[in-house]
Amino acid sequence: MQHQSYSVDHLHHLESEAIFILRETAAQFHNPVILFSGGKDSIVVARLAQKAFWPAKLPFPLVHIDTGHNFAETIEFRDMLVKKLNADLKVGSVQESIDKGRAVEEKGINASRNMLQTVTLLDTLENLKIDAAIGGARRDEEKARAKERFFSHRDEFGQWDPKNQRPELWNLFNGRKNMGEHFRVFPLSNWTEMDVWQYIKREELDLPTIYFSHERDVIIRNGVHLAVTDFITVQPDEKVQKKTVRFRTVGDATCTGAVESVASTLDHIIAEVAAARQTERGTRADDKRSETAMEDRKKEGYF
Amino acid sequence: MDLLRFTTAGSVDDGKSTLIGRLMFDTKTIFEDQLEAIEESSRKKGDENINLALLTDGLKAEREQGITIDVAYRYFATPKRKFIIADTPGHIQYTRNMVTGASTANLAIILIDARKGVLEQTSRHAFIASLLRLQHVVICVNKMDLVDYDEKIFDEIVDDFTNFASRLDIADVTFIPISALHGDNVVDRSDNMPWYKGSSLLYHLEHVHIGPDTNHVDSRFPVQWVIRPQSDKYHDFRGYAGRIASGVFKPGDDVNILPSGFSTKIKKIHSLDGELSEAFYPHSVALTLEDEIDISRGDMIVKSQNQPNVGQDIDLMICWFSDKTKLQPRNKYIVKHTSKEVKAIVTEVCYKVNINTLHKIENDTTFELNEIGRIKLRVSSPLFYDSYTRNRNTGSVILIDEFTNETVAAGMIR
């Protein structure tokens, strides 16, 4: 008799774990949402949520924090996916926060709306009475994230206290909280960038086109390739060049850098990631502001 | 590619961070920009060489104080396996972190400084590994370069540890002499220690057998969520969603529902990718049943011929996690067990354990931070459980403080 093999492939393991977390979130909270950026990680989270509750539709809406500085492709993609999933979409607008005087636009050439997102995010969570915001962040992205929990507790000001996190043991997740507090939930905690790409390939997921190689006008600022868009001001000493690039993350167009790449298919990208010598956040100007930039932003309530 | 989760323990300065940095560096997990960043930090601190240990120092407070204060998770992969490291500090006050890291691990690496040998901390780490039922322990005798790669010193440490560990219950202990700083026996076998005939640490991690960690005998399915689509197509669909805790389920299996005791059969095992012919840990699936039975979150589906214990008096080993409150007899908590939450009262503190000597402490009934011992709880409604030794997923609980909502203890049911 052949002996049954119960070994489980690592992607299957990660998928089952993430589905478990999503179901726990639905069960333990009153009003969870998925924070959807249109980036590959949140696309994977949306897929996992679809699997977790199938054949029912998602028991929670997608929330997009719109900086107003988007690549057009991302928004198109977002709307298409929402339709396909038959999901609800809610948008929190940074422009609106600025117009209402809740946030002040940064000045100077490196001005970005990335910091302002935090204000809009926290306002949106409060307005919609959200008690759990599910995000696609991974622990391998950045050193401050390595200690993040699956269920990450935030105080009534939305702040993260790295010294006061609840220990997480076995499969037991404690989502109990007091009035006004909320949780951030990270189902992809244990995934690496490579896992995400392999999963996208396995599931044949669609992605916004900016992830694949294309020609684009860029400038090089602080070592980062920035796309020339309506949202940045090219300085006199900066040279606009046409380059063959792609993006490794999707964020605010003013601070998300492109990498030179000819990778035009998922297989090319996976090969590139396997050989890559730069972390994906290495292309983000917002993390380069200081060595602890991410940690400081997280404490204030940033994703 | 399969997955191995391990935890690392060692006393301060035994070289834990250096070892993890080394594993990540030699498996090419470290990227150029990370390397640049730590080179820069090393220079600022006045270190001569780049300090691989900086890679694993996550948070600002820690960098300032030069210590690690929490559990951090690291990832690397080789063509053979994906690895998740729960990196936990070895300070005396951080027993709770090692317990946390070990709770999801298959294997523990315990570091010993070759110059210092087996210390009190080493015993503590070994005790926690055995308490948490890690099937595999690897003792890395580090800094062999500082003792001239001397076989005798290594052998003495092996004997010493083996004597101590005979009082513990650890299935598989492996000893490897290494130098984390220079890389001896970390990825490749070292020429400096021809007397060592075993495999390198990485080779061992890639090949150690992880199968027996999971219980494939006792079929347990805690119901997490009920799927009831509001659509015409799936009008009558009622799926019980959850993750198989242990054992194997197949369509047609005779099952019982706890606590009601109703018996029925599994109709189908569903997933978005199609129906499955069987499911086992760690699969997340949705089950449909032949009969319409009222089932909700916290109930458990089990095979009829193999049932768990059902009871309200729970005997368990705990590790106390709180520095703000203490556990005492008559205290009340919330117990989280599988997908169920119940109230509980401490009916008895049996003993505490001195984790350095392994002696019982019998007439002290108060638990403070990092203390380990045996207690009894009475819970408000029955739990469906197995002993932790037999089944990690149905034998583990956490205790939650009713007022602060903090997780205050980890518990392993006896």
Ligand SMILES: Nc1nc2c(ncn2[C@@H]2O[C@H](COP(=O)(O)OP(=O)(O)O)[C@@H](O)[C@H]2O)c(=O)[nH]1
């Ligand atoms: N000579 C030598 N020094 C080592 C070795 N491993 C670590 N060290 C040094 O020991 C010190 C403490 O190491 P670290 O990794 O920070 O220890 P941790 O506190 O256990 O994380 C550092 O100065 C390391 O460079 C080794 O194998 N040989």
